[in-house]
Amino acid sequence: MSGWNILYGLINFAILAAALFFIGRKIVSKGYRDHRDSVEQALAHADEAEKNAKTLLDSIPDDKAEGERACREILSAAEAAAAENSRLSREKDAEAVRQIEAEQDKKERLLRKDERRSVSAAAADSITGAAGTLLSGERYASARRALMERQIDAFVRDYRPTGGELECFAAEGRATVRVRFAEKAAEGDDVRIERAIASAIEKTLGKPLPTELESGIDPALIGGLTIETGDTVFDGSLSG
Known part of the structure; x- marks a missing residue:
């Protein structure tokens, strides 16, 4: 091989190496930027997820308190309803007892009245009969x-x-x-x-x-x- 051919080959190699260097540099640079963007996007998503998680965690005590309050209100309403039903039941029972007692008293009064009437009628008949016998005698x-x-x-x-x-x-x-x-x-x-x-x-x-x-x-x-x-x-x- 002549010296010109060797020089020509070196020049071509240098040109090819330079081209490969620039092309590879662009590819590596683009890949690095893409990777960096992906990492930054992932980090941003992670930050947002962390914020959302923190917000959710912060709201848990409020939700828990709200749930406990609602539960207490429901229990209180249930207890009030049970107490009212119990009161109404006692009132109905008391009214029923009063009605029964009043009816019993009425029956007892009627029985006593009938008994007095019977006794009075019997006594009156006895007195009238005795008086009639007495007045019918020769004495009167x-x-x-x-x-x-x-x-x-x-x-x-x-x-x-x-x-x-x-x-x-x-x-x-x-x-x-x-x-x-x-x-x-x-x-x-x-x-x-x-x-x-x-x-x-x-x-x-x-x-x-x-x-x-x-x-x-x-x-x-x-x-x-x-x-x-x-x-x-x-x-x-x-x-x-």
């Missing part, structure tokens, strides 16, 4: 007679026919009178009664009206008498 004969005379005198003096009696008398065409004595009347007692009725009717109507009197003895009467004129009853008796 004069008193019974005096009572009958007073009742007859009062009837003769005060009798005035009512509108209902006059209608009955007019419908029948006569005045029908029914007299019941406790015992045999004195002579002329029934006549006095009949004349008093006829006189009162004539004064009221302005004309006489036939009068028919039917009399008898009623053993149920202890003393006195009863007089029926039309739909009116004059009761001047003592009955057993």
Whole structure:
């Protein structure tokens, strides 16, 4: 090989080496920059993740406190509701007891009232029976007679026919009178009664009206008498 050829080869080698150096430098520089950018981006992501984690950790106590507060509110509301239900239940039970007691008291009062009524009725019957037996005896004969005379005198003096009696008398065409004595009347007692009725009717109507009197003895009467004129009853008796 000639010297020119060797020189030419060295020059070509130098040119090729320089080209490779510059090309390799660019590739290495670009790769380094890309790696550096990736590292910086990763670091930035790491910083952001660290900040987010710190924020999350910082918020945990607040969230925990909020959760505990909400839990306490729920428990408090549940306890209040349970207490209210218990109170209402006690009130309902108390009201039911009061109603039962009131009903029981009412029944007891009614029973006592019925018992007193039964005792009173029995006592009254006993007293009335004893009094009737006593007054019917000969010892009180004069008193019974005096009572009958007073009742007859009062009837003769005060009798005035009512509108209902006059209608009955007019419908029948006569005045029908029914007299019941406790015992045999004195002579002329029934006549006095009949004349008093006829006189009162004539004064009221302005004309006489036939009068028919039917009399008898009623053993149920202890003393006195009863007089029926039309739909009116004059009761001047003592009955057993």
